[in-house]
Structure formats: C-alpha cells, structure tokens
Amino acid sequence: xxxxxxxxxxxxxxxxxxxxxxxxxxxxxxxxxxxxxxxxxxxxxxxxxxxxxxxxxxxxxxxxxxxxxxxxxxxxxxxxxxxxxxxxxxxxxxxxxxxxxxxxxxxxxxxxxxxxxxxxxxxxxxxxxxxxxxxxxxxxxxxxxxxxxxxxxxxxxxxxxxxxxxxxxxxxxxxxxxxxxxxxxxxxxxxxxxxxxxxxxxxxxxxxxxxxxxxxxxxxxxxxxxxxxxxxxxxxxxxxxxxxxxxxxxxxxxxxxxxxxxxxxxxxxxxxxxxxxxxxxxxxxxxxxxxxxxxxxxxxxxxxxxxxxxxxxxxxxxxxxxxxxxxxxxxxxxxxxxxxxxxxxxxxxxxxxxxxxxxxxxxxxxxxxxxxxxxxxxxxxxxxx
Amino acid sequence: xxxxxxxxxxxxxxxxxxxxxxxxxxxxxxxxxxxxxxxxxxxxxxxxxxxxxxxxxxxxxxxxxxxxxxxxxxxxxxxxxxxxxxxxxxxxxxxxxxxxxxxxxxxxxxxxxxxxxxxxxxxxxxxxxxxxxxxxxxxxxxxxxxxxxxxxxxxxxxxxxxxxxxxxxxxxxxxxxxxxxxxxxxxxxxxxxxxxxxxxxxxxxxxxxxxxxxxxxxxxxxxxxxxxxxxxxxxxxxxxxxxxxxxxxxxxxxxxxxxxxxxxxxxxxxxxxxxxxxxxxxxxxxxxxxxxxxxxxxxxxxxxxxxxxxxxxxxxxxxxxxxxxxxxxxxxxxxxxxxxxxxxxxxxxxxxxxxxxxxxxxxxxxxxxxxxxxxxxxxxxxxxxxxxxxxxxxxxxxxxxxxxxxxxxxxxxxxx
Numbered sequence: 001x002x003x004x005x006x007x008x009x010x011x012x013x014x015x016x017x018x019x020x021x022x023x024x025x026x027x028x029x030x031x032x033x034x035x036x037x038x039x040x041x042x043x044x045x046x047x048x049x050x051x052x053x054x055x056x057x058x059x060x061x062x063x064x065x066x067x068x069x070x071x072x073x074x075x076x077x078x079x080x081x082x083x084x085x086x087x088x089x090x091x092x093x094x095x096x097x098x099x100x101x102x103x104x105x106x107x108x109x110x111x112x113x114x115x116x117x118x119x120x121x122x123x124x125x126x127x128x129x130x131x132x133x134x135x136x137x138x139x140x141x142x143x144x145x146x147x148x149x150x151x152x153x154x155x156x157x158x159x160x161x162x163x164x165x166x167x168x169x170x171x172x173x174x175x176x177x178x179x180x181x182x183x184x185x186x187x188x189x190x191x192x193x194x195x196x197x198x199x200x201x202x203x204x205x206x207x208x209x210x211x212x213x214x215x216x217x218x219x220x221x222x223x224x225x226x227x228x229x230x231x232x233x234x235x236x237x238x239x240x241x242x243x244x245x246x247x248x249x250x251x252x253x254x255x256x257x258x259x260x261x262x263x264x265x266x267x268x269x270x271x272x273x274x275x276x277x278x279x280x281x282x283x284x285x286x287x288x289x290x291x292x293x294x295x296x297x298x299x300x301x302x303x304x305x306x307x308x309x310x311x312x313x314x315x316x317x318x319x320x321x322x323x324x325x326x327x328x329x330x331x332x333x334x335x336x337x338x339x340x341x342x343x344x345x346x347x348x349x350x351x352x353x354x355x356x357x358x359x360x361x362x363x364x365x366x367x368x369x370x371x372x373x374x375x376x377x378x379x380x381x382x383x384x385x
Numbered sequence: 386x387x388x389x390x391x392x393x394x395x396x397x398x399x400x401x402x403x404x405x406x407x408x409x410x411x412x413x414x415x416x417x418x419x420x421x422x423x424x425x426x427x428x429x430x431x432x433x434x435x436x437x438x439x440x441x442x443x444x445x446x447x448x449x450x451x452x453x454x455x456x457x458x459x460x461x462x463x464x465x466x467x468x469x470x471x472x473x474x475x476x477x478x479x480x481x482x483x484x485x486x487x488x489x490x491x492x493x494x495x496x497x498x499x500x501x502x503x504x505x506x507x508x509x510x511x512x513x514x515x516x517x518x519x520x521x522x523x524x525x526x527x528x529x530x531x532x533x534x535x536x537x538x539x540x541x542x543x544x545x546x547x548x549x550x551x552x553x554x555x556x557x558x559x560x561x562x563x564x565x566x567x568x569x570x571x572x573x574x575x576x577x578x579x580x581x582x583x584x585x586x587x588x589x590x591x592x593x594x595x596x597x598x599x600x601x602x603x604x605x606x607x608x609x610x611x612x613x614x615x616x617x618x619x620x621x622x623x624x625x626x627x628x629x630x631x632x633x634x635x636x637x638x639x640x641x642x643x644x645x646x647x648x649x650x651x652x653x654x655x656x657x658x659x660x661x662x663x664x665x666x667x668x669x670x671x672x673x674x675x676x677x678x679x680x681x682x683x684x685x686x687x688x689x690x691x692x693x694x695x696x697x698x699x700x701x702x703x704x705x706x707x708x709x710x711x712x713x714x715x716x717x718x719x720x721x722x723x724x725x726x727x728x729x730x731x732x733x734x735x736x737x738x739x740x741x742x743x744x745x746x747x748x749x750x751x752x753x754x755x756x757x758x759x760x761x762x763x764x765x766x767x768x769x770x771x772x773x774x775x776x777x778x779x780x781x782x783x784x785x786x787x788x789x790x791x792x793x794x795x796x797x798x799x800x801x
Contacts, residue, residue: 028731
C-alpha cells in the first residue's frame with residue numbers, strides 16, 4: 001500500500017501534463033471533426049469557387065448561375081491578397097475571371113477565353129469540368145444555331161444540362177459518424193502514448209533515483225513484491241486512462257461508441273493502451289535522466305503518430321512511409337480503426353484482419369516487456385542490486 | 386571582460402545538452418516527420434483515373450435481338466441510344482483515349498467480366514430483366530471500383546451505384562450526365578459529329594507555380610526555431626541575474642558594467658541561435674528539398690529579424706518574470722507553441738482562419754509574422770507584404786527590448 005500511495009503522490013505531480021495533453025487532444029479532435037454531411041444518401045461534392053464577373057452579359061450570367069448549381073460560390077472580394085490567400089489555403093479550389101465583353105465576343109463567334117486559377121486538386125479539376133461543360137455546350141448551340149439570340153443560347157444550354165443522373169449508394173453506414181469516431185480514436189494513439197510515457201516514466205524514474213533506490217533496497221520489502229506492486233499500479237493507471245478517454249470518446253462521438261464497432265474501437269484502444277504501458281516501461285528502464293523524458297515523449301509519440309496516420313489521414317501517406325510504419329504498434333492500431341470505419345458486416349471473415357492487427361500489438365507488448373525486463377535485470381546487476 | 390563573458394556564455398550554451406536538443410535537434414526531427422507525413426498529400430489530391438464498371442448485359446445482346454427480330458422502329462431507336470451510351474463510355478476509357486477519365490471494367494449480367502474493351506457481348510447476359518450484376522456488386526464491395534453504371538433499356542435512363550458519396554463518385558455522376566446532355570442535344574437536331582467536335586480552348590489557367598500549401602508547415606518550423614532560440618537568450622541572461630543563481634550574484638557584485646555583461650550574453654545567445662537556424666535551413670533545403678522561393682537574401686534578412694524577435698522575447702521574459710528558470714522556460718515554450726499553432730503548425734488552415742477573422746492576433750504574433758513573411762516570398766511576386774511583416778517583427782523586437790531595459794536598468798539589491 002505504501003508503494004501504491006507513493007505512486008499516486010507522484011502521479012498527482014504530473015497531473016498538469018496529463019490534463020494539458022487531454023485538453024489539447026479534445027480541442028484538436030473537435031476542431032478537426034468537420035460535421036460532415038455525408039450520410040446515407042448520395043451527396044455530390046461541391047468545389048468552393050469564386051467568380052469575378054467583369055462582364056455581366058447574358059452568357060456570363062448563364063455561366064455564373066450554372067456554376068452555382070454544382071459549386072459553392074464564395075463571396076470573397078477581389079481586393080488585396082484575399083483571393084490569392086484563399087486559393088493558397090484551399091478555402092477556394094477554383095477562381096473564374098470572366099473578362100469584360102465576354103458575352104458579346106462569344107455571341108459574335110470569337111473564342112473569348114476565361115482565365116481561371118486552380119489548386120490543381122480533385123475539386124478544382126471537377127470545377128473546371130463543370131465550367132468547360134457549360135462553355136462547350138453553349139458553343140455547340142451557337143455553332144448549330146448561328147442566328148439564335150443570347151437568350152435562346154442560354155435557354156437551350158440550360159435545358160441540355162438540366163438532366164440529373166440517379167445515384168444509389170449501397171453503404172448502410174453513416175459515413176460521417178464513422179469518420180468522426182475513427183479520427184478521434186486515431187488521434188487517441190498520440191494522447192495515450194504521450195500520456196503513458198510521460199506519467200509512467202516520471203513515476204518509475206522517481207523510484208529509481210539513487211538515494212531512494214538505496215533506501216528501498218535497505219527496507220524490508222522484497223524487491224520482487226515491490227516491483228509487482230509498481231507494475232500493477234501502472235496497469236491500474238493505464239486502465240483508468242483508457243476508461244477516461246473512452247468516456248470522452250462517448251461524449252465527443254456520441255452513440256457510435258455503443259454499437260458493435262464502438263466496442264471493437266474500445267477493445268482495440270485497450271490493447272494499444274497496454275502497448276503504450278510496455279513502451280513506457282522500456283523507456284523508463286533505458287533512461288536515467290528525468291529531463292530527457294519530455295524530449296523522448298515528443299520524438300516517440302509525435303514520430304509514430306505522424307508516420308502511422310494519427311494526424312494525417314492514412315490514405316494520404318506515401319507507400320514508403322507506411323512500409324516503415326509497420327515496425328510501430330501505432331500502425332496496427334490505426335489500421336484496425338480504418339478497417340472499422342468501412343466495416344458493415346461483422347463476421348469471422350471481416351474481423352480476421354482486425355484480430356491479426358490485435359495479435360501483432362500483443363506481440364509488441366511481449367517484446368517491449370521482455371526488453372524492459374532484460375534491461376532492468378542488467379541495471380540491477382550493474383548497480384549491485 | 387566583454388570577450389571573457391561572451392566566450393564562457395557561448396561555451397556554457399553549447400554544452401547544455403537539453404538546450405541544444407530543443408533548439409537544434411528537435412526542429413530537425415519535427416521537420417523530418419512533417420516531410421514524411423506531408424510529402425505525398427498534394428500528389429494524392431490530384432486528379433487520378435477512376436476505376437468503374439459498366440454493366441452491359443441485358444443490353445447489347447438482348448436489345449440487338451429485339452431490334453432485329455421485330456424490326457420495331459421504337460426498339461431500334463432504344464437500341465441506338467443504348468449503343469451510343471456504351472460507345473461514349475468506351476471513348477472515356479483510358480484504354481482507348483489517353484485523356485479518358487475512367488479505367489473501365491465491362492461486366493456482363495451473368496457475372497463474367499472482360500477488361501479488353503471489346504464492344505460486343507455474347508450470350509452470357511442476364512435474362513431476368515434486372516440490369517445489376519453480381520460481378521459489379523462484388524467489385525464494388527471489394528473496393529476495386531468507385532461505382533458501376535447500368536442502363537435501363539425501357540426508359541433509356543442510366544443508373545449509377547456507388548458505395549458512398551465523394552468526389553470520384555461525383556465525377557462519375559458528371560460523366561453520365563454528360564451523356565444525357567448529348568442525348569438532349571441530339572434531340573435538338575445536332576449531329577453527334579458536331580457535338581464531339583473539338584472546339585478551341587475556352588479556358589486558360591493562369592495559376593502561379595508556387596502553390597504547395599504544405600510549405601506552411603516548414604515555415605512555421607522555422608518560426609518555432611527562431612522563437613525557441615529565445616530560450617538561449619533567456620538562459621544566458623539568467624546567468625547574469627542576481628535573483629536567479631549564485632553565479633548571477635557573483636556577476637552582479639563584480640566590478641564590470643552590467644551593459645557589457647548583458648550585451649555579451651545576448652550576443653552569445655544570438656550566435657548559438659543563428660547556428661541552429663542555419664543548420665535547420667541547410668537540412669530542409671538540401672535533405673528535405675524544401676522550396677523557399679528564389680529571394681534568398683530576403684529570407685536571410687527575415688530569419689535574422691525572426692531570431693532577434695525570439696531573443697528579445699527571451700530577454701523580456703527573463704527580466705520581467707520573477708520566477709524560477711523552469712517556469713520562465715515553460716512560459717517561453719507555451720508562448721512559442723501557441724504562436725505556432727495560430728500560424729498553422731498544427732493545421733495549415735489555422736493561420737488563414739485567424740488572418741481572415743481576427744487579423745490583429747497574427748499582426749502581434751511573431752511566429753505568424755515570420756511564417757507570413759516566408760509565405761509572401763514564396764507565393765507573391767510583390768514585396769509589400771514581406772516588408773510589413775519585417776517591420777512588424779522589428780517593432781516587436783523594439784518593444785520587448787524597451788520593456789526589458791525598463792526592468793533591468795538600475796536593478797540593485799541591498800540584500801538577496
């Protein structure tokens with residue numbers, strides 16, 4: 001009990017670090033969890049665009065009103081650097097500059113050119129397709145009906161573009177909710193790893209300080225019992241940390257946590273929490289300097305989170321990075337979350353890869369625990385017990 | 386005495402391993418992580434060929450048979466519309482057209498698939514009247530295709546089936562609607578040749594070259610390193626403050642002017658800081674291949690000013706805050722990280738959001754001024770914005786030094 005009480009006392013000293021870590025996590029998680037409109041029905045993607053219409057003629061107005069149907073036209077004024085900044089920071093995907101006299105030139109059979117600026121991504125390519133579709137169609141009608149007025153051309157073009165294709169989506173999942181939950185649990189890999197290493201290392205290193213270690217060795221308690229209590233205390237701390245973060249998950253992500261997927265998310269995060277604990281044990285046995293802990297936490301936790309897709313979506317990481325990430329437990333943890341995001345049927349076949357990922361994480365726990373034990377034993381021998 | 390103090394402060398700072406880790410190694414490690422995580426994002430966002438399936442079954446074969454056997458004009462027209470529909474898909478297949486949008490797997494109702502793009506189907510077609518295909522469904526479930534398209538021969542309407550919503554699915558919908566548009570145009574009496582005829586380019590892209598937004602991450606990293614360098618100035622100054630350490634007490638009672646000691650310490654801190662930033666620049670330019678634009682001289686000027694801002698901030702905190710070294714360092718780190726967060730380190734759009742909604746915050750934030758200065762050199766051709774940022778930094782430096790001067794001058798202790 002004395003050991004456990006001391007454990008809690010030291011833990012109390014690192015509470016600020018843990019609270020700050022959790023607060024940052026919740027803040028960033030909530031900030032990044034876009035309330036996605038993706039649901040059970042098909043929702044067409046809408047690029048964000050700006051249109052600078054210096055013409056105002058019939059054809060130009062036709063373009064503007066058609067672009068509004070397929071894109072979100074943002075009201076950013078063409079003043080100073082506002083438009084360029086918006087494009088750089090991807091607040092806009094596409095900017096259309098309709099030159100003065102465009103409609104007149106178009107109707108007189110010239111080929112007036114619309115200048116555009118684009119971010120070069122999927123959304124901007126799609127916005128360009130929509131614009132090309134309108135100008136192309138209007139041109140076809142103009143060539144086919146040379147005597148037609150601008151009103152007629154716009155009317156015919158609009159009519160030809162009015163048909164909508166039917167889209168059915170097969171997924172029964174609420175993709176928006178699953179995306180939110182996966183983001184939370186992926187981010188949790190950083191918070192748990194950083195939290196476990198900071199707290200457990202600081203506590204274990206406090207027990208290993210020269211004077212304290214000697215006092216403990218001189219005391220009546222068997223060192224095996226002493227170590228066992230320390231390990232159990234760390235397990236208790238890890239479980240408590242895991243429970244708190246799952247309760248927070250329930251608050252942030254809502255009812256998804258209570259469904260089958262939620263249970264697997266929770267189980268997966270529990271195995272990962274144990275893994276974090278074993279990593280913390282190993283680091284505590286390898287390092288002797290408390291001041292070095294914050295550096296190590298940043299390198300280990302930030303490193304594995306960046307490489308495995310906790311901060312950046314996995315599908316955006318390069319293949320080489322993902323290959324390197326295989327040697328980190330966070331990779332297997334995040335892979336399970338990503339599988340759960342798209343899983344609709346829970347049977348042996350679909351759950352098999354998840355069990356494999358969990359198995360790999362358990363292997364990591366065994367390896368880290370064994371390595372921690374070996375280094376601890378070596379240090380005990382080196383320091384004459 | 387100035388040289389003596391300068392030399393020893395320089396040695397002390399270089400030998401402080403924790404300090405060197407945070408100001409030299411940590412930015413390099415973080416930069417490496419950024420590079421690994423972000424290097425592929427922009428490529429992955431670019432338009433790519435979309436894998437889809439086209440279900441042709443009930444179709445080619447059946448329609449053809451009906452048309453031939455009955456000689457029914459209506460059926461013939463339907464058949465023509467269907468044939469035209471599938472022909473359009475062949476045109477958009479990347480296997481037939483280098484500019485195609487899709488990589489198409491042609492699927493027959495019976496389940497067999499062919500990927501060679503051959504246009505005719507044989508007797509494997511479904512006869513139950515539905516136009517779905519097990520093969521297409523399976524491909525969709527396995528995530529091999531974005532979606533599949535079927536065609537209803539009776540109504541002449543295409544139908545798209547996708548797994549969920551997204552940009553690729555939207556592009557598929559766009560392509561099908563293109564075909565529906567051609568149908569309307571043909572009804573208006575325009576021949577397919579006229580519809581398909583290539584027209585002169587009506588759109589011209591005038592976007593500049595430098596549009597890589599992940600650069601902001603590296604600019605915030607430079608900003609962080611410049612401001613973190615303030616820790617060096619802070620620790621150097623702490624060595625000379627009587628209320629901070631025994632060494633400070635001894636320095637205070639020594640018969641040397643405070644100005645000499647303080648300036649010597651600051652210069653040492655500034656030099657150690659500049660070495661760190663120079664190493665980071667060299668690493669990001671030569672190893673990570675980060676593009677800072679072509680105006681290198683201005684980048685150097687901005688960095689010198691940025692480091693000075695970090696140093697001035699460190700001196701201000703060291704002289705004004707009456708607390709232990711750890712608390713001072715904590716405040717310094719918290720201020721730097723908050724500044725970097727607001728200038729986009731933890732999410733690139735953060736800087737834009739702040740600039741757009743509460744611009745005054747980033748006008749006062751040295752990390753944002755450094756980031757914005759580097760961004761303006763990279764993205765804009767004009768220099769106005771750069772000079773605004775540079776002036777802002779220098780004003781910040783002057784303000785910090787003025788506060789520190791007020792706090793440090795004539796600081797004496799009767800007993801301590």
